[in-house]
Amino acid sequence: MILLNASHFVGKGLHRECYIHPDNDQLCVKVVVAGDLSESKREQSYYKRLQKRGISWDILPRFHGQIETNMGAGAVFDLIRDVDGEVSKTLEYYLSCEHLESTENPGISQAISIFKQALYRQSIITMTLSPKNIMYKKTGPHEGRLILIDNIGNSDFIPICSYIDSLAKKKITRKLLRFEKTVLKMCAHNKALLIELGT
Ligand SMILES: Nc1ncnc2c1ncn2[C@@H]1O[C@H](COP(=O)(O)OP(=O)(O)OP(=O)(O)O)[C@@H](O)[C@H]1O
Ligand SMILES: [Mg+2]
DSSP: OBOOOGGGEEEEOSSEEEEEETTEEEEEEEEEOSSOSHHHHHHHHHHHHHHHHTOOOSSSOOEEEEEEETTEEEEEEEOOBOTTSSBOEEHHHHHHOTTOOGGGHHHHHHHHHHHHHHHHHTTOOBSSOOGGGEEEEEEETTEEEEEEOSOBSOOOSSOGGGTOHHHHHHHHHHHHHHHHHHHHHHTTTOHHHHHHTTO
């Protein structure tokens, strides 16, 4: 069993907390702090399908199995870090940042475009695509790429889209359209970024 404490804390959502793995600072451990394990189970079963398909893991962190922690069952994933070693920040952080350097805009805009193409091309099914569940991993001073860390998989009662690629693509197109709207709303105050995004 591993012991997680406040010194390992990375961030939290509504259901889970994320910690740096105490034995490997390139990994994180996610524990459920509110609700049941059903979301995590769904996520892990979809990850198994992606592992079987042999996807490239350019827009998703790899899953490294489960581990017992002092806070209950933990799920181990790649920890997303920037090129300087800092834990990456969410896309939401960058989009809503009031004083974002304008030099960041082209990198963010390009990362969004590449992410959308990759999600569609690899037929990765998601629930709501939200900028708070996507990390902007900085790979250089003014460039980066997006990595989806949550809401991966299919919550439909009968998840037929997971088996028929044309249906998966339709679903992904719908999710991406809604994601685009969310992105534009979130950065409405940043005219330079809106222009960069082609609006
Ligand atoms: N692989 C990762 N690398 C770096 N940071 C991460 C990673 N996974 C999660 N985080 C951080 O931990 C936070 C919470 O993780 P996550 O979104 O999985 O929790 P959640 O409770 O399932 O979220 P939600 O409220 O969307 O259901 C994220 O917002 C992010 O800041
Ligand atoms: Mg989340």
